[in-house]
Amino acid sequence: MKKFMGFILWVLVTLILIVPVSAQASDQVGTDLVYRLKWKFNTSVAGDIYADSNGYFKQKGLKVEVKAGGVGINAIRELELGRAQFGVASADQVIQALEKGADIIVIAQLFQANPLQWIYRSDQPRIKTLQDLKGKRIGVTFGGNDDAIMKTILAKGQLTKTDVKIISVQGNALPFFKKDADLWPVYRNSQGVSYQDKLAREGEGVRFFNPQDFGVSFVANSVITTGKLYKKQPGLVNSFLSALLRAWEDAMTPEHENAVLNAVKQLDGGINDDIRKKQLAATKTLIKPDPDIKIGQIDMGGWEMTESILIKEGLIKKPVKIADRLIQIK
Amino acid sequence: MLFRRIYQFMIVYVIGVIFLWMIKLSLGLSDYVIPGISLLKDTAEEFGTGYFMDVVNTLSVTVLGQFLSIIMAFTVGIAGRKSSWIGSFIKVTAYNIQAYPIVALAPIIFILLGDGFLSRLLIASMICYFPLLLSVLGIMATPVTDIEHFYIVTGRMRWQLEVKIRAFENLSKLTTVIAGSATLAMAGTIVGEFISANAGIGYSIRIALYQSDMAKILIALFMIGIIISIYQGILESMGEHIKHRWSIVNKGDEL
Incomplete structure (x- = not known):
């Protein structure tokens, strides 16, 4: 036990001596x-x-x-x-x-x-008002930016969580490609372009739902x-x-x-x-x-x-x- | 043993947090980089109970995952213990699957099983089983010559008997490996939840990371540490109990 306490003391003293030096160096x-x-x-x-x-x-x-x-x-x-x-x-x-x-x-x-927008297929009705989101299955990354943005959008459109179906986004867009989700969050200028191209090759068109168009600036x-x-x-x-x-x-x-x-x-x-x-x-x-x-x-x-x-x-x-x-x- | 495991973990955790606080104080870092005492306390009060329940949820998958991995490791280990073509084929397959990063396999798992309980279970067992497999293979591929020789010479050796002899002679090693693999099973479950799940502490850590909330992460690590210490303590106690029972049975046989 004495040896152990000695080791801990040694670690703490070493830290006290080393860390301020690196802090000082970072000022320059x-x-x-x-x-x-x-x-x-x-x-x-x-x-x-x-x-x-x-x-x-x-x-x-x-x-x-x-x-x-x-x-x-x-x-x-x-x-x-x-x-x-x-x-x-x-x-x-x-x-x-x-x-x-x-x-x-x-x-x-x-x-x-903000490049963070939601992609949806063009065979679905165009989202002209926030009320048009009613009944949609929407992908959201819980805890992410899109979560906060979507909650704001729903509140602005006087919609509750029961009016839409929220689907958890987890690393890949499979639910969107499998048509288990109607709207999927993408970075408009990177994934948005790639997904649009991928679906175009399957003969499908897409649109983007941009929160900024509905007065939500993030x-x-x-x-x-x-x-x-x-x-x-x-x-x-x-x-x-x-x-x-x-x-x-x-x-x-x-x-x-x-x-x-x-x-x-x-x-x-x-x-x-x-x-x-x-x-x-x-x-x-x-x-x-x-x-x-x-x-x-x-x-x-x-x-x-x-x-x-x-x-x-x-x-x-x-x-x-x-x-x-x-x-x-x- | 259980109590010792918990307080040893507490010592490690406290040293770790003090280490971070020293860095924070020395470099004048904000709570965003390393949370201070009051933020950590507030976060523990707000999220501690929820995170505890998340870890319990994760543990339930961990226990099942570890059980599954023990079965997988023993099945592959027993089947692959021979230096025959089949044995070598099984070993190569098992080794190759382990070589693939789980994040690359994850999309296939999710296509097949969805993003719920089964995926978490499979990922947990996949991460946990390999060290178990190596030990099982090592044990099962090493003959206990003194004992086995008798059965071979008398023509009574069957594969079941061979496995029993080798397992019994290495019981201590096996129980240590199984208890140790609990950590890997927990890590595997958390990885599974982190990659894709809607529940468990791995999922909560993912959300905390999105929010760059180090306080939440430190609380989550504390909860994981406590629960895994308890679980490992229980496994070790069980291991000791089994060894004790077997030694009594053994002595009884001798008498």
């Missing part, structure tokens, strides 16, 4: 930066990939490593741990982190329209950094963001399309060129739905609605004054 931010994405490399992050591959960061004197995200990887945590200086997170992640005391700010909103991916970094090195944050947004602006133009598709293909070769092209076109409509909209523009109203949805669904307990953490850099 030079021009070598890490930009952690939310998900794996695909057409959804075409602008981020293009910024890296075409030297936009280098032109600003920055050496940025763009790292893919994935299951279990969370940019906010990476930022707090000092492993990344910039990242991409969804609005719900940002708001939930702020409620728990994270020091993060949003410096750009990449998606002006903000998707945004660029984040720490409040501390912005306060200490605003110039660095500005340089990073201007390089990134310029790359995104260029990536969404027809002149750069082939170069962008090639850059994406280098990192995401798992799909065919035609699908990738369609995915890029779909991404454009979400990133820059209107030529007058500047990429990165923060939709304050959308963020406030997202916050109120999260409160209503019990995902956060109190408001986080989200407007104070949205920094629209000119």
